[in-house]
Amino acid sequence: MTKASKLSLKIIAVMLITAVLLATQISVVFSGSVDLKKSEFNFDKIVFTKHQPYSGVENHMIDGNFGFTGVKGGGLYILNNAFSGNPTVTDVLQNSICKNGRYAGKKLTGGAFYSFDVSYDAKEIVFAYTDAQNSYGVWNQNTTYHIFKVNVDGTNLTQLTDGSVNDFDPRWLPDGRIVFISERRGGYGRCHQRTVPTFNLHTMNADGSNIRCISYHETNEWSPCVDNNGMIVYTRWDYVDRGATHPHSAWITTPDGLDARAITLNYPNSGDEWWKNVPMMQNSLRAIPNSNKYVATAAPHHAQNYGPLIVIDPDVEDDDNLSTITKITPDAKYPETETGTTTDQKYGTPYPLSEDYFLCIYDPNANSNGANKRYGIYAIDTKGNKTMLYSDPNFSCYGPMPLRPRTVPNSIPGSAIPTGQAPDGVVSIMNIYDTLLPFPSGTKIKELRIWQVYPKTTPLATDPIVSYEGTESSWAGRNTRGLLGSVPVEEDGSASFYLSPGKPVFFQAVDQDGTAVQTMRSDTFLVPGQNRLLCQGCHEPARKAAENPQSVPLALRRTPSTITPDASQGARPMSFPRLIQPILDKKCISCHNGSQVPDLRKGNLDSQTKWFSSYKNLKPYVALFDVMYKGANWDHVYPRTEPGKFGSRASKLYQKLKTGHGNLTPSELHSFTIWMDSGIAPFFGDYKNTDAQLRGEQVEPSLN
Template identity: 85%
Template sequence: MGKVSKFFYRVTVIIIVTGIFLSTQTFTTLSASIDFTKPEFAFDKIVFTKHQPYSFPGIENHMIDGSFGFNAVKGGGLYILNNAFSGNPTVTDVLANSICTNGRYAGKKLTGGAFYSFDLSYDAKQIVFSYTDAQNSYGVWNQNTTYHIFKVNVDGTKLTQLTDGAYNDFDPRWLPDGRIIFISERRGGYGRCHQRIVPTFNLHTMNADGSDIRCISYHETNEWSPSVDNNGMIIYTRWDYVDRGANHAHSAWITNPDGLDARAVTLNYPNSGPSWWTNLPLTQMQLRAIPNSNKYVGTAAPHHAQNYGALIVIDPDVEDDDNLSTITKITPDAKYPESETGTTTDQKYATPYPLSEDYFLCVYDPNANTNGGNKRYGIYAIDTKGNKSLLYSDPNFSCYGPMPLRPRKVPNIIPGTAKPTGQAQDGVVSVMNVYNSLLPLPSGTKIKELRIWQVYPKTTTMATDPMISYESTESIWAGRNTRGLLGSVPVESDGSASFYLPPGRAVFFQAVDQDGTAVQTMKSDTFLVPGQTKLYCQGCHEPGRQAAVNPESVPLALRREPSKIAPDPSQGARPVSFPRLIQPILDKKCISCHNGSQVPDLRKGTTDAQTKWFSSYKNLKPYVALIDAMYPGADWNKVYPRTEPGKFGARASRLYNKLKTGHGTLTQSELHSFIVWLDSGIAPFFGDYKNVDAQLRGEQVEPSLN
């Protein structure tokens, strides 16, 4: 070999070896985009986890799936980035020498599994985080396939297991009083629009040692990523789609650390014109309060993918127009995935941590849209002008959740409710004025009472088990809540109401007029937590930012003892069961004519093999006002989100408007049963997810899970 050839050979070897070395090492690239002399960057250490988005062929890709431990990609860990803005940082593995002190992992290291979300204590001395053994047995829930919560000192000492079991426990955050809030599947129940096992997970709290676990949310669908805002309140994400489309109700909610008075912050009833389900963030995830501000930063993620997307800032001080008035995108290079893009692409960003209104930490992958499942999110500093600087990246594994390693100001400690020692007492719900509504009630309407409906958590895993109501035939993914009418309470002449409500039940209210029909209804739920004594409502769908007006006098309902809910006398109203509530009336009053010789045929007929519905129920569909068919372009998944007073339920149905003229010579009690069925929102067939055979026989059943 000649000298020239030897020279090129050596150069080639050096290049290849150098390439191999670089491809197996962590690296950092520092640009001049961000000015690190700004006071926002007056720290030099960042805590983060390495957490890889899953990419398994044939596995569902949905906003809920990233929180299941059996989907986790093995590897990663809990780390500290030292000299973060120097251009030459180093990485410390917090758990390199940590041995668990208790529980099932006592005497062991956390190795071989996967890490997820975490939080740093306010004094910057402890980290609480979620970990799973990541046994990749899809659809299997056991202690090896689920996330559990641990805590450890920042120096790696005193690794302690806080939760265990066949539940996913994740998204832990420190509360100002030293307790921990987190998300858990422990309450029970399943998602309503899945053809697989998808447990519901909600807000829970516990002591710092893992004791006294309490469910603080009785919402019937999933919740995510709580954090504490500057006022000591909990900001979190709630999937809220009672009688609405499933895809477009994953918005910011706020509650206190005990779960009292949960309220939407913004965009819970999105309405962007004729296509009200497009061009808006589908989900508002990973919310955190911006220091010295009332604003929040979060990730605008898709519905049918994991929780990565564009970054947004929410300003709750701006009037909510049910569109984009409160939301500003701070990453101009990323569209809202799935809504703006039409696909789940543009999942470039996630886990923003606010340093100010201008600067943030986050994770970012510039190639997220093109590299398929080989995503590699690095840690970046960004600003609101589109500038960004890479601080750290591992070519072999993604980073997640960067957070400054420094003490933080402790927010207000909001006094908690007393934990009941026995059966929790009923609390009092007070409504100031039901006529206070964003959209006006029909002229001349007099509200006489409120109906109290309970929505029941789903207790079967498949959306079609059973098929609850009419929209179930539109898609195998369609799913509505079963529900029961707890009863009604009076409304005073000034529009006020006050009544006792049992805790631990997700309910919604309806304003009912002098004719006994619902005029206004909630498309959401509310609840009291055990120990809560009061819940106040200003109106019924009143403007969201409207300040309460000091009344000239105390509302009439507040001058008396709160009402007790009067149970509805209709047989089959709790839960609402067509075979028990409606079919007996059809048999008694209707089938003498509607027996096949007149349309519709209202005989019970043959039970359908797929739906198990009676023929009479199927034949009544054209005469019912369905929430998923009232507007052009709507379907079970794209339901207009806001109630228009007087334009739903019995009032809007052909059936009621025929019956109220005297057709069928129904008694007032029988007509009321039809009103209850139609006003329920979905005119269901089944009232419970189980006990199907008993319901078909017209028997009274009790909900499987309250």
């Protein structure tokens, strides 16, 4: 036999072996890759789902969480002898019959599987499943994800949730309950021209009872996990008065949703183009064993939760850039921010074995078209090595997790769940002068304003167009809001007051002139049953330890204040037709009637916005966050508020009115002040009943 013939036979043999391996869905461990003899790999079974990324016309970080976008044909599996080079696969649900609920007596077949979690004793799996009826934009029990649990041997398949809402991303809590993401609270996204519900953190008992909303944040949240201290770490889309694609960062809260705080990069600041070169989204978070660090996927905004893998170190001083973040997959760039597109989504769903070794899914050929993705299960290390453990050539894998017992983290005592209407809790601020950026010289803070932001109750961003920013793009939605009132701030900067639970709110520090000096551009809330929320200062440095006070803050020596409602008609919710236009009609239009700029008459309603002409004409005279900084627009709004440089203080209108122009009474000037200090100077106060609002009537928020 000639050398050429021998070479041909070798090539044919290699091709045949490769074909057999692909046909049997088994992969080879290639030498020179990850060292699988390390102690981190001292287990032999991996649980995973087969879940194909959604590929459709709408490709957004939210879309893959809808049951009607689920690709049928997946399942829940165990990879046996995972590191042997010759693994086998077990279908956990092959013989499983559901015990209860709508699926009682049935198998879970023909639908789509999504996220899951293995119990701490490695005996049960909780997971999300949908029938995946492909009726895009239709919400019913057949088009949404529901949560189930099953023993690892396939017995005791139990349905935990049902209905016409999506429930997904379940994780076991140390006390045996389950935290998950759900659309149950209600509300819609603010930057869409289609129906996109808001989903948030919820908990339930292991049998599906006692479902409880533990987050009243007004926008979406994702992928909770439990860290080594028993806290919930998750992803939050935080864009109250910010750009729509503001980085979606890691947050932390207790298993009852108390005292939610950002972990890192909530105020990105990397120069004029501050939104570039940082991860757009920190998703699929998991706590690294024996460490304070977390691993996550750096996902894009306009695609799903795939991208480079990163490690977040909360023990590092956050420089509002990349100080806390290390990319552990150097062959992939951050989608959108580094690439300019949603490509480079090679990785996803990391599971940490240590600070050096991880399981994940990987597709070397992945691009932004989900239909072409075939993610396999890989072991990787922080040196850039990777070893494929398993791949199905016809369907993507998702969420690999070791099937072995884990150490149960601390079980943090929960708050009492009220059986009736929850009582108010107490919010206390130790020293409002404790700030990251100094207040203007001579500033004396006299009171704290409490604003409520209202979740959106209409699906389309342009229904209605709430404020000036909404005209910049058909996707530029802002919150409606209402001024609940104010409470006093003591001489030492402390404040303490009662707050009703279940309301997303933000606070403003107000000076002796009645103008806001600093404002939150986020929200906080009390969960029903929570009796206290403590704040050290007003945007104080995140890692700064509170100074030991010489004495108890003054506000904590007395009974907490009750919020004094604002007396202005049209302040709650804030409505330009009710709050401002009556003053214009009474004091201004005698001069500003078309002969003098600006024209402050109502005029004809704008056909697009339904706004009065007066409102449109006042835009050049108010200060808006999305035009205050270089490069800012509705999508990229610099997120940090500089004290004294926003709202009424930064507006031409207030500077004119405070000189006595218009001969306004103190209450009338106050109405203009709070309208400008609100952050967006809104026109509409709620998303519904716009005709009644145009008539100047009081309209109560639809979702309060």
